[in-house]
Amino acid sequence: MIWQSIVGQLTKENSKFVYSVLRAGAKAQDFELAIEWLKEAGLIHKVTRIIKAGNPISACADFSDFKIHLNDVGLLCAMSELAPENFLRENELFAEFKGVISEQFILQQWVSQQFESYYWKPENAQSEVGFVVQKNNTIIPIEVKSSTN
Numbered sequence: 001m002i003w004q005s006i007v008g009q010l011t012k013e014n015s016k017f018v019y020s021v022l023r024a025g026a027k028a029q030d031f032e033l034a035i036e037w038l039k040e041a042g043l044i045h046k047v048t049r050i051i052k053a054g055n056p057i058s059a060c061a062d063f064s065d066f067k068i069h070l071n072d073v074g075l076l077c078a079m080s081e082l083a084p085e086n087f088l089r090e091n092e093l094f095a096e097f098k099g100v101i102s103e104q105f106i107l108q109q110w111v112s113q114q115f116e117s118y119y120w121k122p123e124n125a126q127s128e129v130g131f132v133v134q135k136n137n138t139i140i141p142i143e144v145k146s147s148t149n
Contacts (some may be wrong), residue, residue, distance in 0.1 A: 007080045016066070047119050048063055048065070050132055053139045057118060057133075057139060069103070071111075073104045099146045106130075116133070117133055118133070
């Protein structure tokens with residue numbers, strides 16, 4: 001159920017992982033072992049929310065609030081059943097999903113460099129910073145956009 005919900009959960013406006021999407025009344029304790037298994041198997045990446053940009057960044061994490069990304073942009077595209085021609089021409093229906101693919105690509109780059117990625121969203125806010133990483137003592141916010149502006 002987790003695996004099959006990933007693409008749908010990433011495409012929501014608020015892509016925070018929500019257990020009740022899997023099954024009505026579902027709770028973290030019902031699925032946390034399965035999520036850990038997928039993570040340890042290298043199939044997913046968990047991107048945890050931070051409540052502030054402090055040092056070390058891991059001390060600012062809210063581990064109950066996270067997003068789940070796949071480990072590979074090609075796998076994301078295959079699971080979403082995107083036709084390859086969507087990449088070659090402008091397609092209105094594809095426009096919203098371009099952001100998900102762009103974020104997936106950037107996350108892969110950070111993971112390949114051995115960076116633990118987080119995201120920042122203030123309490124009760126609609127905006128967020130897509131990724132936040134720490135390099136040495138520097139906190140780096142990264143906002144990913146798929147358009148040209």
